Amino acid sequence: MKVLIIDNSTSYLNQLQSLLPPEASHTTIDFSEIDKDTAENFDVAILxxxxxxxxxxxxxxxxxxxxFVSNYKKPIFGICFGFELIASIxxxxxxxxxxxxxxxLNIEVIEPDDIFLNTPNxxxxxxHRWVVREPGEQFITLAKSKDGVEAIKHKTRPIYAVQFHPEMFIDKTCGDEIFHNFLNLIK
Structure with missing residues (x-):
C-alpha cells in the first residue's frame, strides 16, 4: 500500500507515520505542495x-x-484539521x-461501521478549537461527543474523517485501532 500523508503543519507527524503498517510505503508532503499528478501515484491519502x-x-x-479532496477518487482519511477541511468542503x-x-475524551458511536471493529472502548x-455540529448531506455521522461530530463517512466516496487524533496516546485510546480498521477496509 502506497500512502500519501498531506501534512497540515501537524505537531504529531512522527506519531502518525508510526501508525502505518510496516508493509506500507509512505511519502509526506506539505499541504501547499499537493498536486493531482503526484497524488495519483498513491493508494490512499491521509490529511x-x-x-x-x-x-x-x-x-x-x-x-x-x-x-485535491474535491477531485481525488481514491480513499481519504482526515484527522482533526483534515476532518474540518473535508467537512467544510x-x-x-x-x-x-x-x-x-x-x-x-469518550465518544459515542451513533452509527455502527466496520471502522469501529474490535475497539474495546x-x-x-x-x-482542537473548532467543531462541526452537522457534517452536511453527503456524510453519515458515525460518532459524536459532547462538543459535536467526531467521525464521518461519505455516502458515495471512500472518505472517512475523524475530529480526534488516532495517532496519539495509543495506550489509552482506541484511535489507532480505528485508523487500522480504515486501512483494512480499503485494502
Missing amino acids: SGGHSFPVAGNENRLEKEID FGAKLEQMERKEHGV FSVYES
Missing part, C-alpha cells in the same frame, strides 16, 4: 491535523488541498469553541 491556522477564513491558502459549518478541547485523544 493530518494542524495547528498553525484554522480552516475557516483560510480557503485561499488551502486552495490546492481543497481541489462538503458544506458543513465550522464553529469556534470557547476553549480548546484537549485530552482523552471509545476513548480518543482530542486537541
Whole structure:
C-alpha cells in the first residue's frame, strides 16, 4: 500500500507515520505542495491535523488541498484539521469553541461501521478549537461527543474523517485501532 500523508503543519507527524503498517510505503508532503499528478501515484491519502491556522477564513491558502479532496477518487482519511477541511468542503459549518478541547475524551458511536471493529472502548485523544455540529448531506455521522461530530463517512466516496487524533496516546485510546480498521477496509 502506497500512502500519501498531506501534512497540515501537524505537531504529531512522527506519531502518525508510526501508525502505518510496516508493509506500507509512505511519502509526506506539505499541504501547499499537493498536486493531482503526484497524488495519483498513491493508494490512499491521509490529511493530518494542524495547528498553525484554522480552516475557516483560510480557503485561499488551502486552495490546492481543497481541489485535491474535491477531485481525488481514491480513499481519504482526515484527522482533526483534515476532518474540518473535508467537512467544510462538503458544506458543513465550522464553529469556534470557547476553549480548546484537549485530552482523552469518550465518544459515542451513533452509527455502527466496520471502522469501529474490535475497539474495546471509545476513548480518543482530542486537541482542537473548532467543531462541526452537522457534517452536511453527503456524510453519515458515525460518532459524536459532547462538543459535536467526531467521525464521518461519505455516502458515495471512500472518505472517512475523524475530529480526534488516532495517532496519539495509543495506550489509552482506541484511535489507532480505528485508523487500522480504515486501512483494512480499503485494502
